[in-house]
Amino acid sequence: MSQKVVTLGEVLMRLTVPNNKRLFQTVNFDVTFGGSEANVGVSLAHFGLKATHITALPHNDLGERVSRFLKLNGVSNKGVVRKEGRLGIYYLESGAMQRPSRIVYDRFDTTFGDLDESEVNWDVVFKGADWFHYSGITPAISQKAADVTLRALKEARKRGITTSGDINYRRNLWQYGKQPLDVMPGLVELTDVVVGGRVDLENCLGIVNEDWETNCKMVQEKYPHIKAFSKTIRNAMSASRNELTAVMYKDGKMYTSKTYEMKNIVDRIGGGDAFMAGLIYGLLNLEEQQTVEFAIAASVLKHSTIGDVNLSSKEEVEELVSGNSVGRLLR
Amino acid sequence: MSQKVVTLGEVLMRLTVPNNKRLFQTVNFDVTFGGSEANVGVSLAHFGLKATHITALPHNDLGERVSRFLKLNGVSNKGVVRKEGRLGIYYLESGAMQRPSRIVYDRFDTTFGDLDESEVNWDVVFKGADWFHYSGITPAISQKAADVTLRALKEARKRGITTSGDINYRRNLWQYGKQPLDVMPGLVELTDVVVGGRVDLENCLGIVNEDWETNCKMVQEKYPHIKAFSKTIRNAMSASRNELTAVMYKDGKMYTSKTYEMKNIVDRIGGGDAFMAGLIYGLLNLEEQQTVEFAIAASVLKHSTIGDVNLSSKEEVEELVSGNSVGRLLR
Amino acid sequence: MSQKVVTLGEVLMRLTVPNNKRLFQTVNFDVTFGGSEANVGVSLAHFGLKATHITALPHNDLGERVSRFLKLNGVSNKGVVRKEGRLGIYYLESGAMQRPSRIVYDRFDTTFGDLDESEVNWDVVFKGADWFHYSGITPAISQKAADVTLRALKEARKRGITTSGDINYRRNLWQYGKQPLDVMPGLVELTDVVVGGRVDLENCLGIVNEDWETNCKMVQEKYPHIKAFSKTIRNAMSASRNELTAVMYKDGKMYTSKTYEMKNIVDRIGGGDAFMAGLIYGLLNLEEQQTVEFAIAASVLKHSTIGDVNLSSKEEVEELVSGNSVGRLLR
Amino acid sequence: MSQKVVTLGEVLMRLTVPNNKRLFQTVNFDVTFGGSEANVGVSLAHFGLKATHITALPHNDLGERVSRFLKLNGVSNKGVVRKEGRLGIYYLESGAMQRPSRIVYDRFDTTFGDLDESEVNWDVVFKGADWFHYSGITPAISQKAADVTLRALKEARKRGITTSGDINYRRNLWQYGKQPLDVMPGLVELTDVVVGGRVDLENCLGIVNEDWETNCKMVQEKYPHIKAFSKTIRNAMSASRNELTAVMYKDGKMYTSKTYEMKNIVDRIGGGDAFMAGLIYGLLNLEEQQTVEFAIAASVLKHSTIGDVNLSSKEEVEELVSGNSVGRLLR
Amino acid sequence: MSQKVVTLGEVLMRLTVPNNKRLFQTVNFDVTFGGSEANVGVSLAHFGLKATHITALPHNDLGERVSRFLKLNGVSNKGVVRKEGRLGIYYLESGAMQRPSRIVYDRFDTTFGDLDESEVNWDVVFKGADWFHYSGITPAISQKAADVTLRALKEARKRGITTSGDINYRRNLWQYGKQPLDVMPGLVELTDVVVGGRVDLENCLGIVNEDWETNCKMVQEKYPHIKAFSKTIRNAMSASRNELTAVMYKDGKMYTSKTYEMKNIVDRIGGGDAFMAGLIYGLLNLEEQQTVEFAIAASVLKHSTIGDVNLSSKEEVEELVSGNSVGRLLR
Amino acid sequence: MSQKVVTLGEVLMRLTVPNNKRLFQTVNFDVTFGGSEANVGVSLAHFGLKATHITALPHNDLGERVSRFLKLNGVSNKGVVRKEGRLGIYYLESGAMQRPSRIVYDRFDTTFGDLDESEVNWDVVFKGADWFHYSGITPAISQKAADVTLRALKEARKRGITTSGDINYRRNLWQYGKQPLDVMPGLVELTDVVVGGRVDLENCLGIVNEDWETNCKMVQEKYPHIKAFSKTIRNAMSASRNELTAVMYKDGKMYTSKTYEMKNIVDRIGGGDAFMAGLIYGLLNLEEQQTVEFAIAASVLKHSTIGDVNLSSKEEVEELVSGNSVGRLLR
Ligand SMILES: [Ca+2]
Ligand SMILES: [Ca+2]
Ligand SMILES: [Ca+2]
Ligand SMILES: [Ca+2]
Ligand SMILES: [Ca+2]
Ligand SMILES: [Ca+2]
Ligand SMILES: [Ca+2]
Ligand SMILES: [Ca+2]
Ligand SMILES: [Ca+2]
Ligand SMILES: [Ca+2]
Ligand SMILES: [Ca+2]
Ligand SMILES: [Ca+2]
Ligand code: NI
Ligand code: NI
Ligand code: NI
Ligand code: NI
Ligand code: NI
Ligand code: NI
Ligand code: NI
Ligand code: NI
Ligand code: NI
Numbered sequence A, B, C, D, E, F: 001m002s003q004k005v006v007t008l009g010e011v012l013m014r015l016t017v018p019n020n021k022r023l024f025q026t027v028n029f030d031v032t033f034g035g036s037e038a039n040v041g042v043s044l045a046h047f048g049l050k051a052t053h054i055t056a057l058p059h060n061d062l063g064e065r066v067s068r069f070l071k072l073n074g075v076s077n078k079g080v081v082r083k084e085g086r087l088g089i090y091y092l093e094s095g096a097m098q099r100p101s102r103i104v105y106d107r108f109d110t111t112f113g114d115l116d117e118s119e120v121n122w123d124v125v126f127k128g129a130d131w132f133h134y135s136g137i138t139p140a141i142s143q144k145a146a147d148v149t150l151r152a153l154k155e156a157r158k159r160g161i162t163t164s165g166d167i168n169y170r171r172n173l174w175q176y177g178k179q180p181l182d183v184m185p186g187l188v189e190l191t192d193v194v195v196g197g198r199v200d201l202e203n204c205l206g207i208v209n210e211d212w213e214t215n216c217k218m219v220q221e222k223y224p225h226i227k228a229f230s231k232t233i234r235n236a237m238s239a240s241r242n243e244l245t246a247v248m249y250k251d252g253k254m255y256t257s258k259t260y261e262m263k264n265i266v267d268r269i270g271g272g273d274a275f276m277a278g279l280i281y282g283l284l285n286l287e288e289q290q291t292v293e294f295a296i297a298a299s300v301l302k303h304s305t306i307g308d309v310n311l312s313s314k315e316e317v318e319e320l321v322s323g324n325s326v327g328r329l330l331r
């Protein structure tokens, strides 16, 4: 039977400026949706796993739109709470060449930030679940959102479900009074797989060291239940050209994936979430080296389509890992 | 020399669902901008008057976009304050036939609601002004917005500038503690031309009567400096077909315009603001009967283009009043 | 608990020529999906009922596309069989004014026509069902499709489920050797609610009479278990203007709805299916007169949006029945 | 064997503002092509006749684009001369409701105005021809264009080919020194069928009378070889609603067509040319009353599609004349 | 006088998913047309040669659309047979970066597969022809299509016309009972110029060898009338980046073109057909080395435009061969 | 206070073929505007300087459209003369890969070419100005345009304003009787900063030498008041890939910028004008080496957006110079 993954987090509407125009001149927007953790759930659903996303959405037609987006992409909305409020938005001006992509956020005071842990039906959401995933964005939004994250981790732990956290530090969030060091250690305490780079480990856990591998060891000493660490290494020559590699530290060993050269990038937003989904899929189903290869290939494919979510199937990722499909015309 | 009109109010981004689709299914939006009072200013600028709009806009690329919108439409942005915050948004699902148009608002906690009267340079804005216009929407947004409206009216009065108010009652606003009856009488006290229907007069001024003309007389007894009252009468057979008439009560006389049958309506949003602009233009330049004819024709033309603002020139309105242009192909 | 309706039938891809162009010159198509019975299921799902659709779809990305379409519109795909084959298509050149709409079909030899009754899991599909609906299109496609229709009716009867048939006669189908009179009587034998006009009753059941009410009585004498007959009366002045009325004959009485004048029609395809869904909803939940009023209002709303399916909610239909929403701007 | 019609005239590029926007704000144009006489040729080609158009086009990719347009629409380009110069352009802002359509011309100093009668291979062009058609626009463009028109009429007369002229008076043309009364009488002298209203007859032939029938008689006295006169009567209630009727005076009798009420007009440009093509088709193939009915129905159908040219087939026009197709859905 | 080339083969409608979206999510398609052999004809027409294409198209508006496509691109449709049936379709999801392009075919039971050799007017089609071209796709479609290919080769041979075959092996076709080895040798027997790689030569002619040059020699021993062999060598690093080289074996000598590095590929579909057209043009007009240079440059230019067909003129190809135009801005 | 720059020159409408299509097949155009000198003004306005453009525009809605374009981009239109005439146009078919971009001009006999020096209000235009810029395109258009350029230079000199000239030689212009050597020396006489390559210096000033630095010295000997020379060096590997470097000769020294490799170019039109604006900004505000770095980075950013004008802010250019923003995602 297929595995089930539960994710928790806000979903934003993304309004993209089309055709290489600037935001300050556009007369239309393309509409898509995304949120770091929902992107992970959608990607896993496209790999054939069961996915359930916990979130709150406004009780109007925009909330309805997002709810349909999740459903359309194979994610159960049993964890979706509908209530009064507004939907968060972000505007994307896609970069090209030496011009960087720019995001304008309009994500404060949203319905999600007002989600109370009592509004989620934890038994229904976690029924039969194998994995729970959250990110460092959620506890940065509001006290309620931080509470709901902690509660979810406790509910997962209670049921023996593996947990992962993408401890993504976002300076512009964290405006409700708490700082990362007040909150993140309590969450990492309940986390089995940690994804983050040096800056994230420093800001969220207060661990400072030049070398990522050493960092991981230092974190593991403090949080010995952590089973694996991972991150991607992105070398960005321009908005259109990046190199991408994955590394994982697990059971005292480092695993490094193949490096992909990505030219003619279509859309890099959500590349990290596609990686995260590949990592979860791999840890549930593959050997370590295969895991980093699968995860990085998933992320590369994400860069080739429009929108925050990876629409590739498991087979498509496997074909890229094997190198069979690259440059071919599949009839 | 051309006359100058000053307007005050919030400008929202309007995201319209294209091609007769529903909001809950759309994959793109057309982007335009509007706000009741800015629409009046834009329309007057297209008639050839000088227009200056007082508002607050976020200090990001969306604020830049709105600022360019005003400028592009001939409105001076000497009254625009740029500061941190968010831009209000409304989503429009255009109706057709028996299906009504639907608006979803996302307009709370915006930059405009945080505009402080001390941030406006009143001398610059009112320099050489002949008319000041506001609406009942602004004082409904926040205490600061109500304060800025009152201040603007006082500044206008001080300079001997004629004032008009579209006392538009919006039930869903007024959420900051005050009620219309707490605020509106103080504003009407300083208003020379009042636009509103029976429901507006009841909610904003506590005047109740079955007959609009009697209503106007009752209001005028209480606020004797008011020089004129006006409103449109809309008979809406469907989203696509309406009839429209204007009435004005001035110096003890009623003036009624021709009734236009509007079939194949393109976009009715902003129809009232186009009327308001026509009314101001008329009161500044025309006889009474001509004024209602000009104002209602301006409103009709607005219904034939996309977007909140009336893009017709004074000559185009005059041609419709004269009946010369209807159904012609102008080469 | 919400009622459940099961529908059976082919889903076609609809390729629409945009912007009032002709099919023989177009350089792009808008893509939507539809099928008489699936349209009924989708509409009922939008009214808040549970809907399950039985169909067969190709095992490629086009089949995936249709499957997502059903899911997105709230219809369970537990009755969807995926197998090798092709997806049926129809091309729509939308008419305007005195120019009629034109459809080009490419719907032969499809996956659906090859659906074997043994491929459907009848227990799963009919679990908890309250109603089963089919149309005269399905038995016209292939022997297998006729067999699957008969089997579905037997499965429904066995479980005490109410059945309806839209006995839609389509001359261009029926190419596999059988004629309507060979097949339809056996299906009507198991049908509780029959929708059809005089031409349909004549071609499918061999009943000939000038007057529809008399026709119904004659059919009922032969098939005494039939509980109700219904049809719409469409008076088409042009592609853009129609009048629409519903009639129902039930328990010896005729019920006639209000007549709607539809000007500025957006898309009439699927108008009959929207009516059918309204009728089923009404017979399950409303009095007779309310039923015809609800059904015809549902059909009218369908004409105001693009695509085969009615996207209106139950509340939106009720608002049109009550006349409250017409011509309003809902904020 | 199918009949052959030769037409002569300039083809312009038409740049249309899409989506009910104004010309002064648009960020894109739809591209089509048209010219009064070419429109007639294209329409006749769509009726199944052979059509050859005489014109001059620039020797660049825009000229290539127009050449392909003619070819695509079934018109032979054996009469197309390619040479240095520019292509004429017109900008169309489509009206709606009470807002009139507006055209901005950029059509002076074009390649066509420089076409020399010696550049046309008259033998090739007129080989097997049955009819020649011109309009009053061509002689208004330049002396060379007037010369080429006269030459074409002489070549046609020499070969016994029937001729028609749409003596369309355009005040804004005629800027090369000659006036209509200097040129048009010489052309009408060689014309068998004259299309024009009272204003045209007055400006082009100096015939003044209140009543069109009397006018025709007066013209015929002066130019006794003229066999028929015709015109359309357009009653324009708005840009979206017109009534249309055809009249023809032939052999001393008046023929009047059915009057069509056109609501929801898509595009009226080229309506007169579609009528002209219908008239030519009728005079070649039908009785008089049938001729006016066919011609007016052709014109009505033109109003239902985008672009200057009528894309209807002969069968489609006949179906409208018979009333069979109106409001139907043709499968 | 310009040379004339006759081509034979099916034309499919191509429905392309726009904007880097996936097929399973798209809401619109761009419409173009193509078929291996028709692409060759169109390209030759753009080089200035006469081209006539033999095919069968349905007798509906889609068939009309394809017929207009050929005409628009300069290909005579004297070889087009119109009859009942359906048009074949293929769906293209354009790849990007490491994501391969994907094609879904819907091309069985089409009008073309039912084309009978007796329906073609061979005398008209081959009148004045210099070259006949077919591909291995046609005989793979149906027995009738194989018969028509053989008949065409015999008709060409009878008239002394040079023949070429692109012996393109497509595994998914060949479903009517015959295998390539049953059919292709009989066709190659009548072929002067063979285009194919090792896999094609093996599957179609049973010739197996590691080295392409040796292969050619072995084929030539068996089919001594063959005058030349050619193929392209594509090195595909990603969907967006390929290297392309041409080789030709003729009169015992190998000719190898310059290798082009193609970055930022726009559309690779039809690249082989553009090469084929360049090869035919070269063999008719150029020396051997010039021929491979012209053919490969033609193919490279095809990759820079949307659609199956090469829209480059002979001069544009020559400019690329000379290297003069690359990277320039031509004013 | 911010610096003020005055520019003089024609503004053309640019009609761009979208989506990698060819001009001879397109069915729509994207509309933008540009002109070498206006592009410089717009770019400087985006850097935060005051800009005023001197030009003539037609008195119709197209002229209105251009006027709004300037205003929207922050350029004062106090120097815009509105009069009868036509707007110049250019058509752009954007190249890709090895296919070059192509421009078709339709720019003769325009309103601008008819601008008389007496129609400009020189006092208003030059009030408070710090810099005046022209190009070699203007004196090539007409005698009047050459006169207006000379007059502007004299007016600038009179007021002690620094002047620059981009002495851009365009062979296809200069059709009114004069040659560059008749006119350009008189203009360079009044020019402080000269931008041009070897070909320009040869054609405009008759200075011939292999080495650009030597050329500059030779020119300076003849025109000793010239303070600086500059140009860009473009190495164009394809339409999609170029390398770009700037050089400046000033006070006897050569300054060379960093070389940028530009892959995935979006639109190169206006790249030189963006450089020119960067150069003016630098000479007014920066040291020499900083100036060439700023100017070349401005040009690179222009290549990443659609349209003739550089929409980058000063801060965005500075970020590229510093290398901080490249490849980042700015939130
Ligand atoms: Ca897009
Ligand atoms: Ca798009
Ligand atoms: Ca729109
Ligand atoms: Ca639209
Ligand atoms: Ca559409
Ligand atoms: Ca359009
Ligand atoms: Ca359009
Ligand atoms: Ca359009
Ligand atoms: Ca496209
Ligand atoms: Ca497209
Ligand atoms: Ca574009
Ligand atoms: Ca585009
Ligand atoms: Ni999937
Ligand atoms: Ni809703
Ligand atoms: Ni809803
Ligand atoms: Ni205006
Ligand atoms: Ni900004
Ligand atoms: Ni900015
Ligand atoms: Ni719904
Ligand atoms: Ni798939
Ligand atoms: Ni899939």
Ligand code: NI
Binding pocket: D045, D046, D047, D311, D312, D313
């Ligand atoms: Ni036709």
Ligand code: NI
Binding pocket: D060, D061, D064
């Ligand atoms: Ni060309």
Ligand code: NI
Binding pocket: D061, D064, E313, F024
């Ligand atoms: Ni060409």
Ligand code: NI
Binding pocket: E045, E046, E047, E311, E312, E313
């Ligand atoms: Ni060509």
Ligand code: NI
Binding pocket: E060, E061, E064
């Ligand atoms: Ni047809």
Ligand code: NI
Binding pocket: C024, D313, E061, E064
């Ligand atoms: Ni046709």
Ligand code: NI
Binding pocket: F045, F046, F047, F311, F312, F313
């Ligand atoms: Ni800026």
Ligand code: NI
Binding pocket: F060, F061, F064
């Ligand atoms: Ni105008």
Ligand code: NI
Binding pocket: B313, D024, F061, F064
């Ligand atoms: Ni104007």
